[in-house]
Structures are given as C-alpha cells and as structure tokens.
Amino acid sequence: MVRTVNEQEYAERRNAILDVTQQLVDTKGYEQMAIQDILDTLQISKGAFYHYFNSKADLLFALVERWGDRIEQIVLPIVQDPNLSALDKFARYFSQVNQFKLEHKQMAFALMRVWYADENAIVRHKIYMIQVKRLVPLLTQIISQGVEEGIFKTPYPEQAARMMITLMNDLGYAFAAFHFEEGMISESPQIARIAAATVDGLERVLGAQSGCLQESWREALSQW
Structure with a gap:
C-alpha cells in the first residue's frame, strides 16, 4: 500500500534535506559533497531521497x-x-x-x-x-x-x-x-x-x- 504524505510533512522532510545539504556545501563544498553524505547524515534511504529530488x-x-x-x-x-x-x-x-x-x-x-x-x-x-x-x-x-x-x-x-x-x-x-x-x-x-x-x-x-x-x-x- 502506498503511504500518503500530507503537504506539511512533505515540506518539512524536503527542507530537512535542504538544511543538511546547505551544511555540507558550507563544510565540504558542492563538488565534494555526495548524495551519500546526505543519506548518512539523515539516516534515510536512497529511495526516500529520490522521492524529493x-x-x-x-x-x-x-x-x-x-x-x-x-x-x-x-x-x-x-x-x-x-x-x-x-x-x-x-x-x-x-x-x-x-x-x-x-x-x-x-x-x-x-x-x-x-x-x-x-x-x-x-x-x-x-x-x-x-x-x-x-x-x-x-x-x-x-x-x-x-x-x-x-x-x-x-x-x-x-x-x-x-x-x-x-x-x-x-x-x-x-x-x-x-x-x-x-x-x-x-x-x-x-x-x-x-x-x-x-x-x-x-x-x-x-x-x-x-x-x-x-x-x-x-x-x-x-x-x-
């Protein structure tokens, strides 16, 4: 069964990914940052990430x-x-x-x-x-x-x-x-x-x- 995520939850999770991305860009640089860094920081799966980006x-x-x-x-x-x-x-x-x-x-x-x-x-x-x-x-x-x-x-x-x-x-x-x-x-x-x-x-x-x-x-x- 496909789980439905309401708009507020979607926005909060998307912003959480962006917050971590900005932190990583600040500390590592965009070129050096990998999607795996985001997954590791937030403890989420690739599937969860690609749901948003x-x-x-x-x-x-x-x-x-x-x-x-x-x-x-x-x-x-x-x-x-x-x-x-x-x-x-x-x-x-x-x-x-x-x-x-x-x-x-x-x-x-x-x-x-x-x-x-x-x-x-x-x-x-x-x-x-x-x-x-x-x-x-x-x-x-x-x-x-x-x-x-x-x-x-x-x-x-x-x-x-x-x-x-x-x-x-x-x-x-x-x-x-x-x-x-x-x-x-x-x-x-x-x-x-x-x-x-x-x-x-x-x-x-x-x-x-x-x-x-x-x-x-x-x-x-x-x-x-």
Whole structure:
C-alpha cells in the first residue's frame, strides 16, 4: 500500500534535506559533497531521497530557489514601503541583499564556484532564470517609481531591470574569478574599477544622475 504524505510533512522532510545539504556545501563544498553524505547524515534511504529530488543538480536549484524566497521576504517590505524614494529603496535593496550573502558567505562562495565553472553552463542558465523570475518584478517596481519621481529616465523599466541583473552577474564573474585566484576582493584596485564601471553602467541603464548609486555599492564592496 502506498503511504500518503500530507503537504506539511512533505515540506518539512524536503527542507530537512535542504538544511543538511546547505551544511555540507558550507563544510565540504558542492563538488565534494555526495548524495551519500546526505543519506548518512539523515539516516534515510536512497529511495526516500529520490522521492524529493531527482539529482544533485536538483538540490542546487532548490537551494537557490529557497535563497530566492528568503531574499524576496527581505526585499519585498523595502519595495512596498510608501515612505522611501526609489534611490533609498535601491540603497536598502543592495545593502540587505549584500548583508544576507555575508551572513551566508560560505554558501555564497560555494554557489559562485559552481555557477562560474565552465562545465556548468546549463546550471548557470537555470540560476539566471530563477533570478529573472524573482528579481525583475521587484526591480521593475523600484525603477517605475523612480521614473515617476523624475530621477530615472528609462522608458523601459522591465527591460532595464533585466539589464541590471545582467550587469550584476557580469560583476559576479569578476568577483568569483578574482576571489578563487587571488583572495580578498576588497583589496583589488582592478575589482574596484570593474565595480565602479558596473555601477556607472547601471546608472546609464536607469537614466539616473551619475554617482547616485556609487556610495551604496562602495560600502557593499568593502565588506568582501
């Protein structure tokens, strides 16, 4: 007889697997972690594991989705705050997302290592699509508000939001490459120039006054 598991039990067991996966990624790294490590930690069978996830890659996507959920919970109150200007919202958006990543630094670096590996182009594309789904609607709201306030000039808020994600991902490539090859990001003049150029690009995409986003980005960069 097939056992029926209700939705709450399913979610709890699935999250338990993800919790252990994140711990293992933090301590061993994604590449070194094996599904058997998860089975051993939770004392579950392969059949039980595959009831929730089809593969190791599925675990990664699920972790990114869960990160997206948590970041959305952090950012949504900022986006919906009627007392903040669009520039204030962007400053808080960058600050809060950066703080979340700092609090989960080992996981962030583990994801970078997977994301930017040459053999993981499909994984990288899927994670990009998760970003688009999660972040474009939130960024579009802020950009649209900025257009109404007269501080942004773009006639295409949604497309500008997508371009912002592309620019930030390109900066992520530079961060990852430098970190894995050299070390401290904040001590690199080259990274500082790339970051400044990225912010300049963001301001141009938004049609914003030059320098209006620089301060919040410098503060975020210094923490890495």
